[in-house]
Amino acid sequence: xxxxxNTLTQQKEEFQPIQPGKVRMYVCGMTVYDYCHLGHxxxxxxxxxxxxYLRHRxxxxxxxxxxxxxxxxxxxxxxxxxxxxxxxxxxMIQAMHEDEQKLGVLAPTEEPxxxxxxxxxxxxxxVLIAKDHAYAADNGDVYFSVNSFDGYGKLSKKKLEDLLAGxxxxxxxxxxxxxxxALWKAAKPGEVSWPSPWGDGRPGWHIECSxxxxxxxxxxxxxxxxxxxxxxxxxxxxxxxxxCATGHHFVNTxxxxxxxxxxxxxxxxxxGNFFTIREILDKYPPEVVRYFLVxxxxxxxxxYSEDNLAEAGRTLERLYHALRGVVPAKNVPEGxxxxxxxxxxxxxxxxxxxxxxxxxxxxxxxxxxxxxxxxRAAELAAVLVRLGAVLGILQQDPEAFFKAGVEGDLxxxxxxxxxxxxxxxxxxxxxxxxxxxxxxLQEKGIILDDSREGTSWRRG
RNA sequence: GGCGCGGUGGCAGAGUGGUUAUGCAGCGGACUGCAACUCCGUGUACGCCGGUUCGAUUCCGACCCGCGCCUCCA
Numbered sequence: 170x171x172x173x174x175n176t177l178t179q180q181k182e183e184f185q186p187i188q189p190g191k192v193r194m195y196v197c198g199m200t201v202y203d204y205c206h207l208g209h210x211x212x213x214x215x216x217x218x219x220x221x222y223l224r225h226r227x228x229x230x231x232x233x234x235x236x237x238x239x240x241x242x243x244x245x246x247x248x249x250x251x252x253x254x255x256x257x258x259x260x261m262i263q264a265m266h267e268d269e270q271k272l273g274v275l276a277p278t279e280e281p282x283x284x285x286x287x288x289x290x291x292x293x294x295x296v297l298i299a300k301d302h303a304y305a306a307d308n309g310d311v312y313f314s315v316n317s318f319d320g321y322g323k324l325s326k327k328k329l330e331d332l333l334a335g336x337x338x339x340x341x342x343x344x345x346x347x348x349x350x351a352l353w354k355a356a357k358p359g360e361v362s363w364p365s366p367w368g369d370g371r372p373g374w375h376i377e378c379s380x381x382x383x384x385x386x387x388x389x390x391x392x393x394x395x396x397x398x399x400x401x402x403x404x405x406x407x408x409x410x411x412x413c414a415t416g417h418h419f420v421n422t423x424x425x426x427x428x429x430x431x432x433x434x435x436x437x438x439x440x441g442n443f444f445t446i447r448e449i450l451d452k453y454p455p456e457v458v459r460y461f462l463v464x465x466x467x468x469x470x471x472x473y474s475e476d477n478l479a480e481a482g483r484t485l486e487r488l489y490h491a492l493r494g495v496v497p498a499k500n501v502p503e504g505x506x507x508x509x510x511x512x513x514x515x516x517x518x519x520x521x522x523x524x525x526x527x528x529x530x531x532x533x534x535x536x537x538x539x540x541x542x543x544x545r546a547a548e549l550a551a552v553l554v555r556l557g558a559v560l561g562i563l564q565q566d567p568e569a570f571f572k573a574g575v576e577g578d579l580x581x582x583x584x585x586x587x588x589x590x591x592x593x594x595x596x597x598x599x600x601x602x603x604x605x606x607x608x609x610l611q612e613k614g615i616i617l618d619d620s621r622e623g624t625s626w627r628r629g
Numbered sequence: 630g631g632c633g634c635g636g637u638g639g640c641a642g643a644g645u646g647g648u649u650a651u652g653c654a655g656c657g658g659a660c661u662g663c664a665a666c667u668c669c670g671u672g673u674a675c676g677c678c679g680g681u682u683c684g685a686u687u688c689c690g691a692c693c694c695g696c697g698c699c700u701c702c703a
Contacts, residue, residue, distance in 0.1 A: 434696090
């Protein structure tokens with residue numbers, strides 16, 4: 170029985186998919202005008218792990234993650250760059266896919282783009298106007314009327330009067346209420362636009378997700394997720410639009426990831442304190458970044474720092490060390506470690522807890538190996554790889570993991586030759602020469618591991 | 630101001646009404662030519678004050694502190 174924290178009810182609930190055995194999930198993806206930063210990575214990885222675990226537990230998961238490829242920021246950036254907006258978005262989408270792949274994020278089942286759903290968006294706006302939940306204003310925009318929806322604020326726990334009290338002064342004159350938001354934005358001269366019953370324009374930010382999610386998954390579906398800053402207004406507005414348009418309850422379980430912080434402040438575009446995935450991958454192996462993200466619960470805030478990434482690297486090395494030199498057994502039945510792992514993950518995807526189970530298995534593996542229980546070691550290695558797969562870690566060949574690292578100036582052949590020279594020196598009891606070789610390698614970032622079977626190496 | 634979340638050992642980070650998180654770092658030992666790696670062992674903890682209870686880090690209340698949303702942001 171899986172329990173999930175639901176933002177809507179503010180408590181953990183037993184997860185009951187609408188259709189037994191099937192999960193329909195929608196996650197708000199990227200607005201593609203810049204490279205992904207660590208905050209995006211957190212959401213990508215969090216929902217990747219959630220998808221992997223649900224599938225691991227036998228669910229058929231239909232995972233939809235959208236791409237916002239038309240919006241103010243995209244137009245502005247394209248304009249600054251002097252390029253067509255779709256050249257910019259195509260480039261950023263490709264970059265996003267590269268980043269995802271490096272982080273081991275599996276592709277969603279569907280990846281709809283806003284500009285491919287203009288017809289559905291217009292159709293939904295028509296319905297909202299027909300039902301008096303929206304109105305076309307004099308300036309060519311179409312707005313959603315928040316007063317027309319009693320449930321407005323139920324997700325973010327905000328009261329409409331509080332929102333109005335805090336409204337900014339520069340409220341768009343055309344709005345009937347300051348809290349109303351745009352469904353359709355009239356095009357300014359020269360802007361890219363699509364024809365509509367209300368004139369040429371483009372969709373507002375929130376409506377695309379309502380149109381795409383209900384089109385791909387139906388009026389009501391199981392899980393809707395996203396980053397912490399989407400809770401309000403984006404998800405609140407999605408609920409309003411969708412429930413008014415379809416007349417049905419929109420989403421059963423709302424899930425929100427925690428923020429990534431830098432020096433106690435949220436990493437965000439507007440603060441400018443963000444690190445792109447690419448910058449971070451220049452310094453740390455992708456799996457280390459993923460391990461760092463998975464090592465804390467998806468809802469908690471996590472601090473980005475060099476120290477934290479370095480520690481994640483050391484910890485991941487420990488797990489790969491356990492796997493090194495062991496051939497995982499085949500067809501190992503589920504056992505105690507699997508049970509503990511599931512227990513942790515069943516509790517709102519407690520990846521931090523599940524990782525401690527992995528460490529327990531690694532310890533036992535090391536002991537089995539030390540005691541010559543090779544069969545047991547091979548079994549545990551299989552368990553480690555199997556459970557690691559759910560978190561998206563430990564899937565590399567251990568030798569590749571240790572030797573990949575950052576490119577040094579020594580080739581594997583040269584390193585092997587130096588190790589052989591050192592072995593000869595040691596045999597001749599010329600320890601000064603042996604240590605000199607070891608030090609030289611260490612200076613170049615190569616660490617030697619001696620064992621009874623011989624010497625292996627890794628990039629430190 | 631409104632709404633919401635959180636304060637755990639040197640650090641990171643789970644969890645629980647009474648019993649070991651886990652990892653990193655440290656310390657002692659085994660292994661080693663010496664180390665590293667690995668293994669074994671090991672110390673340090675639950676913001677503050679009350680309350681409930683046989684017993685609270687865990688439940689309740691107040692307080693202090695930090696953070697997030699309320700404006701584009703994952």
